[in-house]
Amino acid sequence: MADLQTPPDTLIGTALTLSKKDLARLKREDAKRQRAAARDRPKASQRWREARQASRHRPGPRGWNRTGGGPVDVIEAPFELQGTTVQVCGFYPFSAGAGLPVIGAPLGYHLRRRSLVCADPVSWFRAGIISNPSAFILGQPGLGKTSMVHRWITVLADWGVIPMVLADTRPDYVHTIADLGGQVIKFSPGQGHINPMDLGPIVGQLAGIQDAKERGKALEEMASRRRSLIAGVVGMMLGRELAPHERSVIATSLSDLDPELTTPPLLGEVIAHISARPQTLRAVTLTNDNDTEYDLRVREVLDALISLGPSGMYGTMFSEPTSEHIEVGRPAVFDISGVNENDHVLMAAVQSLCWNLGSATVSAEAYLAADEGRRRKTYLLVMDELWRILRASADMVHFIDSITRLNRGRMMAQVMVTHTMNDLKLAEPHLTATAWGFVERSAMVFLGGLAEGEMGNLREVFNLSRAEVSQLSDWIAEAPVDQWTGRAGLRPGAGNFLLKTGKEAGVPLHVQLTDLEIDNTNTNRDWDMVQ
Numbered sequence: 001m002a003d004l005q006t007p008p009d010t011l012i013g014t015a016l017t018l019s020k021k022d023l024a025r026l027k028r029e030d031a032k033r034q035r036a037a038a039r040d041r042p043k044a045s046q047r048w049r050e051a052r053q054a055s056r057h058r059p060g061p062r063g064w065n066r067t068g069g070g071p072v073d074v075i076e077a078p079f080e081l082q083g084t085t086v087q088v089c090g091f092y093p094f095s096a097g098a099g100l101p102v103i104g105a106p107l108g109y110h111l112r113r114r115s116l117v118c119a120d121p122v123s124w125f126r127a128g129i130i131s132n133p134s135a136f137i138l139g140q141p142g143l144g145k146t147s148m149v150h151r152w153i154t155v156l157a158d159w160g161v162i163p164m165v166l167a168d169t170r171p172d173y174v175h176t177i178a179d180l181g182g183q184v185i186k187f188s189p190g191q192g193h194i195n196p197m198d199l200g201p202i203v204g205q206l207a208g209i210q211d212a213k214e215r216g217k218a219l220e221e222m223a224s225r226r227r228s229l230i231a232g233v234v235g236m237m238l239g240r241e242l243a244p245h246e247r248s249v250i251a252t253s254l255s256d257l258d259p260e261l262t263t264p265p266l267l268g269e270v271i272a273h274i275s276a277r278p279q280t281l282r283a284v285t286l287t288n289d290n291d292t293e294y295d296l297r298v299r300e301v302l303d304a305l306i307s308l309g310p311s312g313m314y315g316t317m318f319s320e321p322t323s324e325h326i327e328v329g330r331p332a333v334f335d336i337s338g339v340n341e342n343d344h345v346l347m348a349a350v351q352s353l354c355w356n357l358g359s360a361t362v363s364a365e366a367y368l369a370a371d372e373g374r375r376r377k378t379y380l381l382v383m384d385e386l387w388r389i390l391r392a393s394a395d396m397v398h399f400i401d402s403i404t405r406l407n408r409g410r411m412m413a414q415v416m417v418t419h420t421m422n423d424l425k426l427a428e429p430h431l432t433a434t435a436w437g438f439v440e441r442s443a444m445v446f447l448g449g450l451a452e453g454e455m456g457n458l459r460e461v462f463n464l465s466r467a468e469v470s471q472l473s474d475w476i477a478e479a480p481v482d483q484w485t486g487r488a489g490l491r492p493g494a495g496n497f498l499l500k501t502g503k504e505a506g507v508p509l510h511v512q513l514t515d516l517e518i519d520n521t522n523t524n525r526d527w528d529m530v531q
Contacts, residue, residue, distance in 0.1 A: 010459050058159060059102065059523050091379045100507065103127050105155035107148065111496065117509040119499060120152050121413045121444055122161055123381060130443035130501060133413035134404065137497075138420060138439070138458075139448020140476055144495040146172045147444065148511050149382055152415065154180070156380055159333055161413070164326075165333040165382040166358040167351040172384065172521035175520045182331030185324050187350065188338025194353055196230055196308075197254065198264035199360045200436040206364055207260055209371045213260035217369040222261055222360060227251045229356045232399060238305035246301050248284040249274065256280055260412040271305050274298055300437065315437050316345060326361045329377060330421045334358075344388065351389045352399065355381075359403055362412050381414045387423035390435055398430050404438055414441070421456025445500045449475030463503035471508065472498060 018026070065071040072439025074169070081088075103221060104123035106116060125133035137145045153163040153173070157180050165173040174184055203222050209215035230250050236244050242250075253273050257265040264271075274281060278293050287294035307310060309319045321426050334354040339347050362379050369376040383400070387460045390397055403414065418424070424435035427458050439445060440461050458464055466471075495513075498506040513521060 011359060016358050023517055033060075048448055061366075072413060074283050079286050081119060101127070101129065103129065105152055107151060108495070108510045111508040111510055116500075117507065119444065120374070120416065122156055122378065123354060124444065125157075125408075125413070132408055132441065132443040134442045135332075135413075135415045135444040135446065136439050136442035137415065137417045137448070138450065139497070140419055140450065140454075143448040143475065143493055144497075144511055145181060145446075146384070147495065147513060147517070148418065148497065149173075149384070149415055150176050150517060150521045151511065151513075152332075152380065153177070153382070154517070161378045162379050163331045164358050164362075164382045165384070166354045167384070167389075168335050169339070169347070169351075169385050169388070170349065171333070171335045171337040174335050175381070177331050177333040179520065180331045182333065183324075183327050184333055184335055185326070186335045186338070187317075187323075187354070188336055189315060189317060189340075191338055191520040192323040193317060194350075194357075195264060195266060195320065195322045196233060196268070196353055197226060197258070197270070198322045199226060199261070200322075200357060201365070202326075202328055202361055202364045202368070204262045206367055208263055209367060211371065215372065218364070219261055225356060225360050225363075226254060226261075228399060229316055229352065230254065232352055233308070234304040235300060235354075237307050238274065238300055239345075243303075245285050245297060249281055251297055252280050252284050256286045267305060267322065269300060271309065272518065274302055274305075274339050282470050313343075326357060330364050332358070344391070348389045348391070351385075352422065355383065355389075356399070359412070363410055366410055376411050379412045381412055382417070383414065386418040390424065390426060390431075395427065397434050400438065401434050420450060420454035421458060422454050424456070430512075443501060446497040447472055447500065447506070448497050449477075449491075451476060462500045462506075464500075465505070468498060468506055 013090050024031070050407075059069075060071075061071060063071040100110070100115065100117055100119075102116060102118050104118040104120040106118050108117055109115065110117050121130070121133045121135045137148065139276060150173070153165075153176055159161055163177070163180075163182070168174060178184055187194055199222055206215065206218040206222065227247075227250060229301065231242055234246075234250065253270055254265075256278065257269060257273055264418050267383045277291060281298070282294060283289060285294055285297040287297060289477065308314060310316050334345075336350050336354065339350050341347060358381060362381070366376050381403075384398075390400070421436070421439070424432065424438070426432045426435055433483055436457060445462065450458075452469060455464070455469070455472070459469065475491075475496050477492050479491040479494075495511045497506065498508050500506045515522065
């Protein structure tokens with residue numbers, strides 16, 4: 001046993017005494033380890049520089065830490081006191097509410113308080129302010145709906161969110177996406193092709209998922225998406241909903257030709273397969289050996305498919321292999337401005353194809369990220385001119401409805417844009433109720449200038465006060481004309497929106513554009529604005 005008079009630093013356990021040589025060696029090794037750890041640990045100045053660099057892209061708790069940002073050096077604790085409601089009757093109930101959280105993309109200023117307003121569906125959802133990453137924008141033309149979406153696209157892209165504009169009809173977003181280094185996919189008669197059966201090369205990668213259960217789940221979802229898409233497009237061509245046996249013909253044909261979703265067939269191959277009267281299709285059409293009955297049962301489906309092919313009105317738009325696929329991880333926009341806007345069926349068919357391709361890419365990327373054990377990407381899907389596709393086919397109403405219900409689980413925020421609630425009034429009452437549900441389920445609703453007759457059920461759903469209704473009506477006034485120059489100024493309601501989240505009082509705000517945004521947000525660039 002060691003003697004009790006032995007110095008403590010020479011005691012190891014209860015029966016071991018170190019020599020002075022061993023003790024010195026251990027001290028040297030310990031000092032060496034500490035020096036190595038100090039070298040590996042970033043210095044305070046380095047950590048400060050890293051934090052400063054990160055704060056250039058988004059404000060920290062002390063503000064924008066960059067040139068012209070004016071960060072706060074010291075945050076003083078507020079003076080606190082307690083008292084009864086009688087003692088502090090001048091302060092409670094509070095005469096002025098707390099300011100809005102400085103979370104999200106900076107939009108502009110509060111119309112009454114002149115304080116900064118920051119908001120976007122991604123940041124507010126991550127902060128727990130809203131329960132669903134979705135936004136709906138309503139307002140008459142020319143009041144700044146597109147400009148606000150441009151602001152979201154630009155800021156969120158800098159914060160790592162991938163914007164996808166899946167059907168740009170005018171186009172409004174091509175310049176912004178191109179400036180962000182994104183992908184501009186042009187699709188219209190004479191410009192590009194889209195094979196409706198091809199959901200993209202990323203879908204073909206799902207067959208390599210290691211877990212058999214997850215692989216089967218992913219492939220079945222993509223197959224279901226493709227079946228619904230083709231059935232919807234065929235229904236648009238026919239101008240009606242498909243009968244059950246017609247849906248079965250489409251589903252069985254796709255399964256026969258491409259069961260693993262690795263070799264998507266072309267439109268001509270699907271037409272040839274149905275025309276060949278295979279036994280699998282005879283079984284689902286209940287025609288057995290009766291060729292005449294079989295031809296009668298599949299005739300209208302073939303008529304619709306043929307009209308999409310080279311012999312139809314749209315040439316080779318849908319009958320050739322897809323000319324350009326979406327690249328995962330890059331901002332993307334489908335430029336469909338070359339599509340004839342007077343052909344409502346074609347416009348709706350193209351929109352549905354583009355939206356389906358985008359949502360399928362996002363969903364497939366989520367499955368692959370889970371299989372590879374990496375972090376999933378966050379997407380912002382922009383759906384502008386919503387009214388076009390809703391009026392073309394009942395199937396597309398249900399397709400958009402499914403997106404609004406499942407986006408949260410796919411790390412996909414969505415922004416829907418249209419003019420008024422009258423745009424969502426469809427041919428059937430149940431379809432109108434479904435379309436109005438898009439607005440009701442949106443966690444953030446931005447209301448621009450609207451006439452009282454264009455508000456639909458907004459008053460009941462969002463508890464609009466008389467003052468708010470009056471304010472929205474005032475914003476639709478036309479711009480005053482200068483009597484000396486003969487030119488009109490800005491419309492009174494341009495850039496003004498009322499942000500509603502549930503039945504709480506709305507936040508009136510003005511979207512303030514910077515000089516760098518004015519050109520990209522100009523939706524009148526095609527007009528020759530000669531003085």
